Amino acid sequence: MDPILVVAVLLVAGAATVVVLTREPRRQAVALGFYGTTLGVLFVLLHAPDVALSQLAVGSVLVPLVVLFAIAKVQSVR
Amino acid sequence: VSGTLRVGLFAIAACALGGVLLRGLGALPEFGHYVGPYGDVVVPLAVDHGRAIANVATAIVFDHRGFDTLGEEFIFVAGVAGVAVISRRLRDESRRTDPQEHVEAVASVTPYVLIPGLLYSAYTVFSGGISPGGGFQGGAILASVVVLAFLAGDALVLKYVAPKDILERFEGFGVSAFVGVGLAAVLAGGAYLENFLPQGELGKLASGGTLLLLSTAVGIAVSAGMLLVVHESLAQLERRTDS
Numbered sequence: 001m002d003p004i005l006v007v008a009v010l011l012v013a014g015a016a017t018v019v020v021l022t023r024e025p026r027r028q029a030v031a032l033g034f035y036g037t038t039l040g041v042l043f044v045l046l047h048a049p050d051v052a053l054s055q056l057a058v059g060s061v062l063v064p065l066v067v068l069f070a071i072a073k074v075q076s077v078r
Numbered sequence: 079v080s081g082t083l084r085v086g087l088f089a090i091a092a093c094a095l096g097g098v099l100l101r102g103l104g105a106l107p108e109f110g111h112y113v114g115p116y117g118d119v120v121v122p123l124a125v126d127h128g129r130a131i132a133n134v135a136t137a138i139v140f141d142h143r144g145f146d147t148l149g150e151e152f153i154f155v156a157g158v159a160g161v162a163v164i165s166r167r168l169r170d171e172s173r174r175t176d177p178q179e180h181v182e183a184v185a186s187v188t189p190y191v192l193i194p195g196l197l198y199s200a201y202t203v204f205s206g207g208i209s210p211g212g213g214f215q216g217g218a219i220l221a222s223v224v225v226l227a228f229l230a231g232d233a234l235v236l237k238y239v240a241p242k243d244i245l246e247r248f249e250g251f252g253v254s255a256f257v258g259v260g261l262a263a264v265l266a267g268g269a270y271l272e273n274f275l276p277q278g279e280l281g282k283l284a285s286g287g288t289l290l291l292l293s294t295a296v297g298i299a300v301s302a303g304m305l306l307v308v309h310e311s312l313a314q315l316e317r318r319t320d321s
Contacts, residue, residue: 001109005239030114036270048135049210050133050136050210050211050212050215051211052210053202053211053215053218053219054214054215054218056220057215057218057219057221058218061222061225062218062222062307065225066118066235066306066307066308066311067180069308069311069315070311070313072315073311073314075314076315076318
């Protein structure tokens with residue numbers, strides 16, 4: 001396997017672990033966005049640029065945003 | 079069940095699963111080497127035989143599996159409608175207007191990202207047939223760019239640049255356009271979603287026949303749908319339960 005690919009896979013695994021281990025929801029949403037970006041890099045290296053584009057827009061921007069909206073709503077109710 | 083027994087059961091199950099997984103992984107083809115016949119069949123179909131689509135991934139999405147994409151469009155619309163229904167205004171809720179906070183760093187970068195971002199999203203939608211991209215990707219990028227403008231401190235951006243009633247119309251138009259292109263193919267004498275336009279020249283922007291129309295339809299539906307979800311979430315934040 002290509003060394004750059006190994007680094008990218010390890011980066012994805014590391015970022016995913018950070019998402020799981022982060023307990024505070026707001027920080028977790030940001031970590032989720034970073035994890036989405038690392039996954040996008042991996043897809044580019046695996047010659048899947050179409051998937052990488054979707055992953056970057058949905059996984060690192062829109063999903064964390066919707067999570068943040070939900071957290072903000074829950075906190076405003078309390 | 080006691081703790082030791084539970085750990086013991088887990089250990090046995092983990093060993094069994096691990097053994098099967100390792101055996102399966104050992105029999106996989108070498109990393110990056112594809113042995114299936116699908117690619118050899120699809121690539122010539124997309125590039126040569128009357129379609130002239132350089133980006134095979136997009137050819138599969140809009141051409142060979144156009145009907146699947148139609149189904150995904152409807153799933154997407156159903157999801158957006160679900161969000162709208164869940165976050166509708168309830169009887170005991172009233173509007174609340176707090177001043178919106180924003181981060182200076184985001185606000186100062188946004189003007190430089192906004193226009194290039196909008197251009198790039200349009201480019202991604204239209205060039206899906208010849209380079210990585212397509213309707214879904216371009217639509218998602220467009221939604222992200224508008225969201226950035228909103229994060230820069232202007233909740234009003236969303237209300238004036240992309241008002242909800244207009245977004246709803248675009249969403250409906252995008253999906254109907256996809257269905258309509260399919261029906262037009264039937265009227266032209268082909269099968270549903272079959273290409274009926276001139277195929278164009280391989281590698282040129284106007285290639286692939288109906289692919290460009292379908293990609294644009296998906297781009298409109300996806301960007302409008304995603305922005306509608308953001309709209310609903312934002313409206314939800316502006317409400318307060320009276321009790």
